[in-house]
Amino acid sequence: MSTDMMSKETRDADLGAPVLKIEKLCTWFDTREGTARAVDGVDLELYEGEILGLVGESGSGKSVTGYSVMGLIDPPGRIAGGRILLDGRDLTRLSEEEHRRVRGKDIAMIFQDPSMTLNPTLRIETQMIEAVRAHEACSTAQARRRAKDALDMVGIPSPEERLRAYPFELSGGMRQRVAIAIALLNKPRLIIADEPTTALDVSIQSQIIYELQTLCRETGTAMIWVTHDLAVVAGMADRLAVMYAGRIVEVGTTKEVIEQPGHPYTRGLMGSVPMHETRGRRLARIPGATPSLLHLPQGCSFRERCALADKACTRMPELAQHHQAQSIRCWHPGETDR
């Protein structure tokens, strides 16, 4: 309760220190054909209770960014540079055991497909109790009570029965609620949600989105919502960051990015998604295909698909402030098609 009050106070007073601060993060994968720079110099900040939508196509590096924060990058992948500061503590310097203690405790993650994330051979209670006891020395009974409360919190009816169930006995939406409850068990500072509604029915999607949003607001938990679907995050995120080929190409408040997208790629994304703001307009399509990370064009990665590209674009543009909180990585920010 008191932390709740605190978070509101600190947010009011100039937002305070960020919960998460990512500086020049580079996550590279060494493959036979060369080094794929899946994430190449990403900067992000996240404050208490804030929801950040991290948007991009598959292969843009948005999920890899999430996994990097979790410390779940396996060889051939590696964090090649940069810092990930959680409440000022650099996660990239932690030992494996120290990092384990952060995972699931300070940072939790929700995955895309709820039918795959729960272990099919273990009861729900087993999977919840172990998540509590991995971080705290408490009795099984205590851990179980916490698990039941968490299920209550995410709106699961008759949690006592659900605890005894196996994952296959639950519906998809119910399973994702269980996954969310597991993420909330240890009251994390930050939740990374990797497309948590993509695999669900549309009606359940909006429910889950609403519930997660409310939970974040109530508990002051910060959240990164990773998605390829602008329409999903437009309604819930405070800020949006758009990724392309391992870099952030545009970042700003949701209002800024949706109403006046500055990067040609963001505009392409907006144009290709049917949503409220684009009603009545013809859906556009971004020409060409996502480039392979091994063969990126020199300079701006997007220039080969961009109608605005000219000589200047053969050099890499910096992420520069464009409008208040909005920054754009482009030589022609805000220009419309010629």
Added chain:
Amino acid sequence: MQAFIVNRILQSLIVVLVMTLLVFAGLFVIGDPVQMLVSPDATDIEKEAVRQSLGLDQSFVVQYLSFMRDALHGDLGNSFLTGAPAMDLILKRMPATFELVICAMILATGIGLPLGILAGLRPEARSSKTIMAGSILGFSLPNFWVALVLIMIFAVGLGWVPASGRGETVQIGPIAVSFLTLDGLHHLILPALTLSLTKMALIIRVARAATREVAGQEYIKFARAKGLRKNRIVGVHLLKNIMVPLITVIGLEFGRTAAFAVVTETIFSWPGMGKLLIDSILTLDRPVVVAYLLLMVVFLVFLNLVVDLAYLWLDPAAREKGRD
């Protein structure tokens, strides 16, 4: 679920019935046992008398039916050689074989499972490649030859363990076992090790493949994201899922190992039923061969059934399907 089990039991019974027919038909054409039983200078009339006394003069169908009627009463005929009931001969030898097989399977699983998981968790590591090369070796070396080499090194060369026999045994009820005495253990270790090598290689491979498959699953990543300790992830989340394919393999291999013990028992003069089978084949002691085969058929079919049930027990989703 009950319907499923009943169905499986019925299927098993049919398999057993078909196999009795096949075994009996096959053995019906085996060399004439009468030649073995009578002295070389016996007259045709004497031979005919022996033939009649054994019921060998009757038609195939009559012989089969009377054989089945007796079999249902637990009578599989008497040994042509010793005159003792074939069933008793085999049952007396069975504990020795099972002791050997169980020890071999424990060795194979106890060593093979951890090695296989290790190799599956880090497929590119040098240690994993060594394990896999070792498993190909274990797969390739013919069992009987491994036995010879082991005898040569440990029995003949170093003299650490005896090369044959069962050693001192302890009675547990009607069953004699070797593993409870030091001398018995000494006798047991080489044959059990020999028998286990191929199975160990197999379990390594299955465990590795299953581990690679399971380790890539989302629920393992989720378990890591929960901050679970590595021991818990491997020992519970991974292990429980790879047990599903492994139980099948271990169960079925148990039967195969029991059959393969024929070779090991012959080399180490281990007084099990496999050695009895070879001796009986070489002496054309038909009732013993038939009895061995039938008991083996029943055993293997029963094992298949147990494996199926174990599978239901391990995989909750399959249990649900079985119930419908």
Added chain:
Amino acid sequence: MTDATSSLPRRAAKKPSRLAMLTTRFAENRLAVFGLFLVVLAILAALFAPWIAPQNPFDLATLDIFDSMLPPGSTGSENGLHYLLGTDAQGRDVFSSILYGLRTSLIVAFSSVGFSMGIGLVAGLSAAYFGGALDAILMRIVDIQLSFPAILVALVLLAILGQGVDKVILALIIAQWPYFARTARSAALVERNREYILAVRCLNLSAPRIIARHLLPNCLPPLIVIALIDLASSIAIEATLSFLGVGVPVTKPSLGMLISNGFEFLMSGSYWISLFPGFALALVIMGINLAGDHLRDILNPRNS
């Protein structure tokens, strides 16, 4: 027009490139190459045994009873032969016996695998193509048989059939055809349900033609792998059967027989009679398995 002509030579060039790619990938694994080398060596040694072997171990005239049980590296007392790997109780050169034994072992293995593959292919492909009762009956037989270890099936068959090279081959065929049938069937089933087979069927081509031209080529990669594995296990099973005394006859010894012959002398220290044929046997089987194992990995579409 230009498009069509330019794509033609390209397509023609594609086929060898797939084979070349497989060869390259195969060559990447040094153990597998070593295995293949062992296999080729064994085949050559078996083929040219009469020319390589210093002695014909079955020609009694060349045997010298005074040369019996000589350790490796000895020289014959009268004929001056150099016994590289020693001699056995009859004065036979062990090295020559191994070369001739290899012949028997490989003849048994190759012919049994060849026949079981043929039978398995026909059964598996027909089951997959025609389905229905034929499929059900064939696969029931396969299932029943697969629940019994091949060694046991072979052992019982030989107990019925008696000794002999041809009988061992027959027993191995009966014991091993179900593996091929099952593999061929499952590979063909995947292919059968593809749309192009449906299209070909609509063209009213005859069943054997569709099976041979369309289903067969797609079943071959997994079957080649099974064939290699079975080749190794055929050699091992034959050796085991011969060792137990129910396999090949004394007059035509295989490697297993040679090992068995030397067994009784093992305890008295004359290790070479058993040990060297055993090494030969183990190397051949290992070679096949090393090559087969890697081949399976690179033929598996999931790994490419």
